[in-house]
Amino acid sequence: MGENGAGQGRDRRALLDEGNRLREKYRGDGYTAAGKEALYQLYELQDAYRAQLPEVSVSRCPFTGVEVRWPLDDVDLDGWFWDWDKPARRLVNPVPRTWLAMGGAVRLAEPVTAAPFMCKPGPDAPYVIPQLLEVPEVRAVVAEVPIGRHTGWATTYFATIRPTDIPLENTWGSQKYDVYDTGGQWRAWSEHRRLLREYDFELRPWLESGKLLWIAPGDSGVTLREGVAECPYLDIDGERRRQRIHNGEINRF
Known part of the structure; x- marks a missing residue:
C-alpha cells in the first residue's frame, strides 16, 4: 500500500486532485521505480473513488x-x-x-x-x-x-x-x-x-x-x-x- 493508503474517508475533490497529480507523475517518470509507485498509488485512489460512488x-x-x-x-x-x-x-x-x-x-x-x-x-x-x-x-x-x-x-x-x-x-x-x-x-x-x-x-x-x-x-x-x-x-x-x-x-x- 502506498503512502496515501486506500484513500478511504478522503473526499471526492481530494481523491481526484491527488490522483491527477499521480497520473502526471507516472506519465513523466514512466516505468521507473518512482513512476510505478505513483501508478500503484493512483490505482488505490481509484479503488477508493469507486467504493464511494453513490x-x-x-x-x-x-x-x-x-x-x-x-x-x-x-x-x-x-x-x-x-x-x-x-x-x-x-x-x-x-x-x-x-x-x-x-x-x-x-x-x-x-x-x-x-x-x-x-x-x-x-x-x-x-x-x-x-x-x-x-x-x-x-x-x-x-x-x-x-x-x-x-x-x-x-x-x-x-x-x-x-x-x-x-x-x-x-x-x-x-x-x-x-x-x-x-x-x-x-x-x-x-x-x-x-x-x-x-x-x-x-x-x-x-x-x-x-x-x-x-x-x-x-x-x-x-x-x-x-x-x-x-x-x-x-x-x-x-x-x-x-x-x-x-x-x-x-x-x-
Missing part, C-alpha cells in the same frame, strides 16, 4: 416495477467515472433480470470543469436506439439525472427476452457495455460504436406507442409514466450532436 436512481423496470439504482458520479463530469478511455466504475452484479442497457445524454452548463482525460457524456438531448426498441420484447425508460450543474438524461432499456443477435448500447459515458445472462449475472463485456444517424431524438412516436416510458424530473418515487402528456423530454433544445470534453474544452461532432 447509487443514484436512474430508472424503473416497466415489466417488473423494480427500481434501478446505479453507482455513478453525479457531482460533476470531472470524476473518473466519466473518463471515456479508462472509467473508474463499480461493476453492478447482478442487475435486475430484465435490465438490458443504459445510454445517456447531457446538457452542459458552461464553463465545464477541466479534467485531464477525455469525457464523452453523450449528445446534448435525450435519444433512443430504434434498433433496440424495434425488438418486440424491449421497452425503454428515460429519466433526468442531474450531474452537478449539468442536466443528464439516462435512457435504460429492459427486455423480457434478451436479444442476442444485435449489439447493445455502450453504457453511458463509456466505450463498452456489460453483457448479462437471463438471471442478471455478469458474463462478459462488449462494445459497439454507433453512428449518430442510429440515434433517434424524436421521442414522440416512441412515447405514443408505449415503447418508451418516462420518469418526471425530481420524482423521489421514481414513478413510471406513459404517453406524451406533460412529458418534459420532448422538443428539448440542442444541436443533437455528440460531445467531447478535454481539459474544459468542448467539441461537438
Whole structure:
C-alpha cells in the first residue's frame, strides 16, 4: 500500500486532485521505480473513488416495477467515472433480470470543469436506439439525472427476452457495455460504436406507442409514466450532436 493508503474517508475533490497529480507523475517518470509507485498509488485512489460512488436512481423496470439504482458520479463530469478511455466504475452484479442497457445524454452548463482525460457524456438531448426498441420484447425508460450543474438524461432499456443477435448500447459515458445472462449475472463485456444517424431524438412516436416510458424530473418515487402528456423530454433544445470534453474544452461532432 502506498503512502496515501486506500484513500478511504478522503473526499471526492481530494481523491481526484491527488490522483491527477499521480497520473502526471507516472506519465513523466514512466516505468521507473518512482513512476510505478505513483501508478500503484493512483490505482488505490481509484479503488477508493469507486467504493464511494453513490447509487443514484436512474430508472424503473416497466415489466417488473423494480427500481434501478446505479453507482455513478453525479457531482460533476470531472470524476473518473466519466473518463471515456479508462472509467473508474463499480461493476453492478447482478442487475435486475430484465435490465438490458443504459445510454445517456447531457446538457452542459458552461464553463465545464477541466479534467485531464477525455469525457464523452453523450449528445446534448435525450435519444433512443430504434434498433433496440424495434425488438418486440424491449421497452425503454428515460429519466433526468442531474450531474452537478449539468442536466443528464439516462435512457435504460429492459427486455423480457434478451436479444442476442444485435449489439447493445455502450453504457453511458463509456466505450463498452456489460453483457448479462437471463438471471442478471455478469458474463462478459462488449462494445459497439454507433453512428449518430442510429440515434433517434424524436421521442414522440416512441412515447405514443408505449415503447418508451418516462420518469418526471425530481420524482423521489421514481414513478413510471406513459404517453406524451406533460412529458418534459420532448422538443428539448440542442444541436443533437455528440460531445467531447478535454481539459474544459468542448467539441461537438
